[in-house]
Structure formats: structure tokens, C-alpha cells
Amino acid sequence: DAGVIQSPRHEVTEMGQEVTLRCKPISGHNSLFWYRQTMMRGLELLIYFNNNVPIDDSGMPEDRFSAKMPNASFSTLKIQPSEPRDSAVYFCASSFIPTETQYFGPGTRLLVL
């Protein structure tokens, strides 16, 4: 298996632009998680899905952030409009069931100028 796949790996954009991050979980995994990592706040859970349904989005910082999972093999995290404080590494992870080992993708490094 190729593991969790994320794209793009790097994204540089200007403030106010829309940013879309993509994730393909490991085949057969039913749970998908979006995290954000910064030096100041460490690794934070933004939202997670179970069987394509959003279960907990309490970590989503504000209305500028949205996430979708239209099917079991694809998810997106969208930021519109982006701001410099959104600059971070965004990770996607998946697991077979929510309470077991999570497998992380390589991350998307986002820089908002």
C-alpha cells in the first residue's frame, strides 16, 4: 500500500487566496483525520471523519476552514480566504477504526504571504 497520500506537498500563496489541500487515505481505512502543526501550538486536530461523515469539527479554527469527504478514498481541506497565520504544516491521517493506530501522510507545508 502507498500509505496516506497528500497533495500538494508545498503550497505558497498570497493572503486572500483560496487554498485546497487533498488527502487520499489508506484503502480500507474508515477514519480520516486532519491535523495542523505549528511551532507555537504543536499538533492540533482540526476535524475527523468516520465512514465519510464528519464526527468532530471542534478544532476547525473558524469559518474560513471547511473539510469534505465525498467518498472513502478522498478528502479535502479548504481555506478561503487564507491568512498569514494559517501558515503551517497540515497532516492527514487515517485509521482502520477511530481508536486504533493512525497512519500519517507526509504533510502539506503551507505558506501564506
Place this chain on the structure above:
Amino acid sequence: KQEVTQIPAALSVPEGENLVLNCSFTDSAIYNLQWFRQDPGKGLTSLLLIQSSQREQTSGRLNASLDKSSGRSTLYIAASQPGDSATYLCAVRHNTDKLIFGTGTRLQVFP
């Protein structure tokens, strides 16, 4: 609110040393605890997962212990190697599906 702390924040040791990384958490009502490794610019790799009913887990040179009542876990690395250099993160899970991550320990093992 669960808080997870890791001590030390950074550690530098010569190759061959045995070392211990510490993780403490404020709410002992956890479902399980997981240790991860993160290499620079990379994602996280799961090392060990300990269920709340377990006391320890072992994988190769790694041994993780859990003392739920005192809110502590340790990761023991035997005979450290330069390839072990990375940031090590612990994360706890309650009955929900959320992982709460610690602050991490940055380890450097020099030849």
C-alpha cells in the same frame, strides 16, 4: 482539559546510550496512548500503542510503559543509534476518537 507534557524538550546523547523519554498527562481516564516518531520535514510514524489495560509494549529496541493512575508513560530506547535522531511525540486518547499530542522531545544521537 487534557494536557500532555513531554520532558525533556531536547536531548543529545552519544551513540550506544540507553535513554528514557517521559510523557505525562493530566487526565488519567485515557483509552490508550501512542508514541510517534517524526523526522524533519516528514509525517509521523507510529512506534507503539498501549491500551489503557496494558502496562507496557515492546518493539525491537523500544519499550513503552504506561502508569495510568499517575498519568505517566515512558519510552525507553536501548543502545541508541544516530538513526534514532528525530522528534518523539506521545499522544493520548480518551473514549472519543481524538488524539491529544504532547509537546515532543527532540532527540539527537551523535556518533
